[in-house]
Amino acid sequence: MRLRINIYIVASIAFSIITLVSFWAFSSLFAETSIFYIGLPFALNAFLFSYVLLRRDGAASSFKIAHAQIPNIILGALTILSVLAVLFVPAYNGSMLEWMKISPLDWLRYLSSLLLTSFLPGYFLLKILDRKHVLDTGIVIVLSYLVSLFITFLAGFSFSVSANSLDSLGLPIIISTNIFLIVIYYLTNRKKTRNCLVTINWLELGLLLPILTVITVGSVITMINNLPLTSGDMQNNYGTALNFLKGFPVYGGKMVTYGGGYLFAIYLDVLFILSGIPSALAKQGLYILSFMSLLAFYSSIKAWFSESQDKRLPLVATMLSILLGFGGLYALYLKFTDPAYTNIIQLLSTATSKTYDIYMRILYLPDIVAPLWNIGLPVFFTLLYFLKKNSSNLIRATIIPALVALGYMGHTSEVIIFIIIAFIYTLFFRKSNSVKIGPYIVLGLGVVTLADLAAPVQMFVSSGVGAGLSLPFVISLILAVAASVAELVKDRCTFLFSMNLRTSLLEKLGKSWRYGKWVLIYVYFFFFVTWLTIEKDFNLWAWGGYSFTPFFVFPLRFGAVGLLAIISIFIYFSGIIRDRRLFFFLSLIPIGFALEQLANYYLSYYPAYRYGTLAFV
Numbered sequence: 001m002r003l004r005i006n007i008y009i010v011a012s013i014a015f016s017i018i019t020l021v022s023f024w025a026f027s028s029l030f031a032e033t034s035i036f037y038i039g040l041p042f043a044l045n046a047f048l049f050s051y052v053l054l055r056r057d058g059a060a061s062s063f064k065i066a067h068a069q070i071p072n073i074i075l076g077a078l079t080i081l082s083v084l085a086v087l088f089v090p091a092y093n094g095s096m097l098e099w100m101k102i103s104p105l106d107w108l109r110y111l112s113s114l115l116l117t118s119f120l121p122g123y124f125l126l127k128i129l130d131r132k133h134v135l136d137t138g139i140v141i142v143l144s145y146l147v148s149l150f151i152t153f154l155a156g157f158s159f160s161v162s163a164n165s166l167d168s169l170g171l172p173i174i175i176s177t178n179i180f181l182i183v184i185y186y187l188t189n190r191k192k193t194r195n196c197l198v199t200i201n202w203l204e205l206g207l208l209l210p211i212l213t214v215i216t217v218g219s220v221i222t223m224i225n226n227l228p229l230t231s232g233d234m235q236n237n238y239g240t241a242l243n244f245l246k247g248f249p250v251y252g253g254k255m256v257t258y259g260g261g262y263l264f265a266i267y268l269d270v271l272f273i274l275s276g277i278p279s280a281l282a283k284q285g286l287y288i289l290s291f292m293s294l295l296a297f298y299s300s301i302k303a304w305f306s307e308s309q310d311k312r313l314p315l316v317a318t319m320l321s322i323l324l325g326f327g328g329l330y331a332l333y334l335k336f337t338d339p340a341y342t343n344i345i346q347l348l349s350t351a352t353s354k355t356y357d358i359y360m361r362i363l364y365l366p367d368i369v370a371p372l373w374n375i376g377l378p379v380f381f382t383l384l385y386f387l388k389k390n391s392s393n394l395i396r397a398t399i400i401p402a403l404v405a406l407g408y409m410g411h412t413s414e415v416i417i418f419i420i421i422a423f424i425y426t427l428f429f430r431k432s433n434s435v436k437i438g439p440y441i442v443l444g445l446g447v448v449t450l451a452d453l454a455a456p457v458q459m460f461v462s463s464g465v466g467a468g469l470s471l472p473f474v475i476s477l478i479l480a481v482a483a484s485v486a487e488l489v490k491d492r493c494t495f496l497f498s499m500n501l502r503t504s505l506l507e508k509l510g511k512s513w514r515y516g517k518w519v520l521i522y523v524y525f526f527f528f529v530t531w532l533t534i535e536k537d538f539n540l541w542a543w544g545g546y547s548f549t550p551f552f553v554f555p556l557r558f559g560a561v562g563l564l565a566i567i568s569i570f571i572y573f574s575g576i577i578r579d580r581r582l583f584f585f586l587s588l589i590p591i592g593f594a595l596e597q598l599a600n601y602y603l604s605y606y607p608a609y610r611y612g613t614l615a616f617v
Contacts, residue, residue, distance in 0.1 A: 008051055008054045009051070011050060011054060012046075012047045012048070012050040012051040012054065013047060015046050015047065015049075015050040016043045016044065016046045016047035016050070017043075018046075019039065019042060019043045019046035020039055020040070020042075020043035022039070023035055023036050023038065023039025023040075023042060023043070024036050024039065026039075027039070029335065030335070030344045030347075031344070032344050034221045034225075037217065037221065038214060038217055038218050038221070040217075041210045041213040041214045041217055042210070042214050044210045044213075045207065045210035045211055045213075045214060045319065048206045048207040048210060049207060049315075049316075049319045052207055052312050052315055052316070072186065072189065075123075075182075076182065076186070078115070078120075079115075079116075079120055079178060079182050081112070082112035082113075082115045082116050082120070082178075083112075083116070083175055083178065083179070085105075085108055085109045085112035086109055086112050086113055086116060086171065086175070086274050086276070087171075087175070089105050089106065089108065089109040089276060090276070091106075091109075091276040091277070092106045092276060092277050092278070094278075095278070096228040096229075096278035096280045096281050097228060099227055099228060099277075099278075099281055102277055102281075106276055106277055107277075109274075109275065109276040109277075110275045110276060110277050110282060110285060112274075113271060113274035113275045113276070113282075114271070114285075114289075116174055116175070116178050116274060117148060117149075117152045117174060117267070117270055117271050117274060118145055118148050118149060118152070118271070118289065119144050119145055119148050120144075120148065120178055120181075120182075121147070121148045121151040121152065121177055121178055121181055122143060122144040122145060122146065122147030122148035122149075122150075122151060123140070123144035123148070124178075124181035124182055124184070124185040125147055125151070125181060125398075126140060126143055126144060126147065126399075127185055127189060128181070128184055128185055128188050128189070129392075129394055129395050129398055129399070130391075130392075130395055131188065131189065132392070134391045134392060134395070135391065135395070136299060136302065136303075138208075138295055138298055138299040138302070139296070139299040139303070139382065139385055139389075141295060142292055142295050142296045142299060142378055142381075142382055143382065143399065145289065145292055145378070146292075146375075146378055146379060146382060146402075146403060146406060147399065147402060149267055149374075149375065149406060149410075150402050150403075150405065150406040151177060152174065152266075152267050152270050152271075153263050153266050153267050153270075153406070153409075155170075155173045155174060155177055155270065156170060156173075156266040156267065156269060156270045157263075157266055157451065157454075157455075158173075159173065160244065160247055160248055160266060161248075161454050161455060161456070165245070165246055165247065166244070166245055166246075166247075166266070166269045166270065166273065167245050167246070167269075167273055170269065170270045170273035170274065171273055171274055174270060174274060204315060207315050207319070208295075208298065208315065208318070211294065211318060211319060211322060212291040212294060212295065214322065215290055215291045215294050215322065216288060216290065216291050219287040219288065219290035219291075220287060220288065222287060223284055223285070223287035223288075226284070227281070227284060228278065228280045228281055228284060229280040229281075229283065229284050230284065230368055230369070232368070233258075233368060233370050234283065234284075234368050234369055234370060236258040237258055237264065237265070237268070237283075237369075237370055237371070238268070238279070238280060238283050239258065240256075240257050240258040240262070240265045241264075241265040241266075241268035241269050241272070241279075241283070242269075242279070243256055243257075243265070244262060244265045244266055244269050245269050245272070248262075248455065248456050248457070250456050250457055253457065254457060255455075255456070255457040255459060257459070261371065261409055261410060261411070261412070261459065261460075262409075262455075262459070263371075263375070263406070263409040263410045264370075264371040264374070264375060264410055264411075268282075268283060271283075283369055284369065286369040286374065287369055289374065290369075290373065292374070292378045293373060293377040293378050293381065294318065294321070294322070296377070296378045296380075296381035296382050296385070297318065297321060297381045298314055298315075298317075298318040299381070299382075299385055300381045300382070300384045300385040300388075301313070301314040301317050301318065302314040303385045303388050303389040304384075304388045304581050304585075305581065320560075320561050320564070321561070323559060323560055323561055324357055324358065324361055324559055325355065325356075325357035325361065325556050325557045325558055325559030325562070326355060326357065326555070326556045326559045326560075327351050327352060327354075327355040327356075327357025327358040327361070327556065327557075327559075328351075328357070328358070330351045330354060330355050330357075330556075331347055331348060331350075331351035331358070334347060334350060334351060335347060352540070353538075353539045353540050353541060354535060354538055354539070354540070355553065355556040355557070356540055356549060356550075356553040356556060356557050356609065357556055357557055357559070360540065360546075360557075360609055361557070371410045371411040372411050372414075374410075375406060375407060375410030375411050376407060376410065376411030376413065376414035376415075377414060377613070379403050379406055379407035379410070379411075379414060379415065379418075380407070380414040380415070380417065380418050382403055383400070383403055383404070383407070383415075383418045383422075383437075384418065384421075386399070386400055386403075386435075386437060387421075387422060387425060387435075387437055388435070388581075389435070390434075390435050391435075396435070396436075396437075396440055397440060397443070400437065400440035400441070400443075400444060401440055401441075401443040401444035401446075401447050402444070402447070403444065404440070404441050404443075404444025404445060404447070404448070405444045405445075405447040405448050405451065408444070408445070408448045408460065408476075409448060409451065409452075409460060412460070412472060413606045413610070415476070416472055416475070416476050417595075417606075419441060419476050419479050419480055419483075420479060420591075421588070421591075422437055422438070422441065422479075422480075422483050423479045423480075423482060423483045423486075424587070424591070425584060426438065426483045426486045426487055426490075427486055428587075429580050429583065429584045429587075430487065430490065431580070432490050432491055433491050436484075436487045436491075437483070437487075438480055438481070438482075438483035438484030438485075438486070438487050439484045439487075441480040441483065441484075442477070442480045442481060442484055445473070445476060445477050445480060448460050448461070448473075449461050460473060461473050506577055506578060509573075509577055510573075510574045510577070513573050513574065516573075517569075517570045517573060520566065520569065520570060521566070521570060524555055524566050526552075527551065527552040527553075527554050527555050528552075528555050528556075530552035531552045531553060531555075531556060540553075544600070544608075546607040546608070546609055547599075547600070547607055547608055548600045548608055549596050549597075549599075549600060549608040549609045549611075549612070551593075551597060554593065557612055558612075565589070569586070592611050592612065592613075593611075595611045596608050596609075596611035596612060599611060
């Protein structure tokens, strides 16, 4: 009998073992066992990542479900069990400091409350709208979460503006909403077929799940180490949520909030009411949803490059996106050269202050439970998905405005940045008669206006000074209307002149690149040399911290991904600019970098270091 050895599997196993040994070595070096625990799913991820790179074909298989109603029956049973758990499992009345005494039934009630407020309402609505199953599984999960947040907010908001207390009416309204949506779902999705076909790409699933597991494990470790509630912004957001439990906290004509909004606070209040555990722990438990930004990013890239012959691209991009910059290498350098660094927290803090990495890393990776990570970034990537994805008008007219309203009222900045991107995309990269997004953004801003006018104090449309309008809102509305007009004009008129201009521009770019590529390499190394020159005395907090990002830290923050991008641009620039999709994403790098540098001096509305996420995409 011959033993056949698959070279792909052998190479992937070797890569996985090297990864696991590396994590074990780092764990021993820094005396931190959590590093090794994170390395376990990362090693599996390394195996699958290398296997995907080596093999071009994805192993997919299909199987039939004997009766098409079986998934619906399971979903209905899950909903009923969640409702029963929230209604009949007694709330835990102990101290949040004694969280170890919380019973499994109480945790079951908490998980049920998460389903009823953060997944099921959105899922039912999506399936009511998407009867042809146009949306992929990944984006369905993200949208179910985001739309559920918006539905939960609307339910709580409607009672708050009517001067009713959330803690007395939050439970019945959420249960009623879920029951209403599941009834409509069953009425609109009664299938006549007796079986349905399910197709699974095992390589895609096998690679994506470990990546999500790495993020979730890291978040759970952070959650446990900071129980009962992580300090800083999480405590401030928690305090704001408590203020809204009895209604809008308006004093002296002003609303008392943290971070300029109340959507996340009202959502948290509804979750607190249903959870049955101390509210601080209920908020801390949201760490388990930290993977949403990553899944939204993957779904977005998959939608943009669905026509690509190489289906591995979204998986590779997602895998690379979880890597940090060169701050980790600098931390190793400090560890080996200075024995005084015995405390890992002190070491990482020093490395952060020198490199703008680790604690100041690209925002794409989760950090805390806050509107930026739980709403802003998932909404941004999901809107980027709809910028390219062709779906029914009903879905777009319902979901996109809801996302815009959710993002704007949850964490405004990411929606404004997206509107700027959408405007640029519409002018320079969108093909005629392709999907529109401008009118739906305008509609979403209209929803924001209606909600803001219904509140006792206006925070999003009004500037807060007299009767003036908010400048960010006005700019967003102008750009959204301009994008809508540009889409309409492009679809109705043929711009031969514009097409010829674009062709001429591409030719000139291609010719000038023979010199420009060397300028790119020079600039990259110039940034590095500049940092090395001042590294000894450099401290980001002395330079301005969050509000100031020096130009020369660009290579350090982007690390291996940035270096790979520079090499790819250097070699394949001519091919990149001829592909609208690649050219569009390439344009985000200078746009993000320019906004970052402008924010150092003029755009104080959004911290400068956050624009790196835009360039990172």
